[in-house]
Amino acid sequence: MRVDVVTIFGEYLQPLSLSLIGRAREEGLLDLRVRDLREHTHDRHRTVDDTPYGGGAGMLMRPEPWGEALDAVLADPPGDARPEGPVLLVPSPAGEVFRQATAVELAAEPWLVFACGRYEGIDARVVEHYASRGVRVREVSLGDYVLNGGEVAVLVIVEAVARLLPGVVGNAASVEEESHAAAHSGLLEHPAYTKPATWRGLDVPAVLTSGHHGLVARWRRDEALRRTARRRPDIVAALDAARCDAADLRV
Numbered sequence: 001m002r003v004d005v006v007t008i009f010g011e012y013l014q015p016l017s018l019s020l021i022g023r024a025r026e027e028g029l030l031d032l033r034v035r036d037l038r039e040h041t042h043d044r045h046r047t048v049d050d051t052p053y054g055g056g057a058g059m060l061m062r063p064e065p066w067g068e069a070l071d072a073v074l075a076d077p078p079g080d081a082r083p084e085g086p087v088l089l090v091p092s093p094a095g096e097v098f099r100q101a102t103a104v105e106l107a108a109e110p111w112l113v114f115a116c117g118r119y120e121g122i123d124a125r126v127v128e129h130y131a132s133r134g135v136r137v138r139e140v141s142l143g144d145y146v147l148n149g150g151e152v153a154v155l156v157i158v159e160a161v162a163r164l165l166p167g168v169v170g171n172a173a174s175v176e177e178e179s180h181a182a183a184h185s186g187l188l189e190h191p192a193y194t195k196p197a198t199w200r201g202l203d204v205p206a207v208l209t210s211g212h213h214g215l216v217a218r219w220r221r222d223e224a225l226r227r228t229a230r231r232r233p234d235i236v237a238a239l240d241a242a243r244c245d246a247a248d249l250r251v
């Protein structure tokens, strides 16, 4: 997978050189390129922002540098790019909510491009322009809170997507079994334990050391259902609406 990130704070993306994602880059599973938006400014102060039309607090990012930067990215496609080009992802508090299903969808793409806004965001014409040119543009939110820019959201999205690529996470089964994994119909993960069997007077649930795999599976399913019902009634409601086997969640 090829990932391009356009930003004025490239150093925010350094964590993507560490650990599993860093190794995926070294092994060629992920080709991540960070590009500096300021290289596409031409004034003495390398200005990327200006005041918002209609007034209001804060500054907005000017469209011209973005147009030049994104044109340069789009002019340099990877060999396996789709005919329809990349998905252009713009982290934004006003975006669609990014979920595990979104990560699964994006992991199937050969090329993702991220536009990291700062200040109060990017002039709306940038999204409008590329969408009108047929680029698949998606504004994505991580939840209902505001950050100072899109870079932290890119760290989250790139990790959530890249770890789904074959070969990135050693144990593919663990990816399947995690919370929100489709294999568990989106339920939260059950509590997990390791040695010692007793720690500060707390014992590991006996069923887990019974050696009875059927009972262990049942206990894990029950705990996942119980935890989901307690912490995420929204997931339960969605499962109910989908009339999955969560019917036995009705208490």
Ligand SMILES: NCc1ccc(-c2ccccc2)nc1
Residues within 6 Å of the ligand: 091, 092, 093, 116, 117, 118, 119, 120, 121, 140, 141, 142, 143, 144, 145, 146, 147, 148, 149, 150, 153
């Ligand atoms: N929902 C997470 C999120 C994503 C992006 C931004 C953001 C803030 C300022 C400028 C550009 C993007 N804030 C929150």
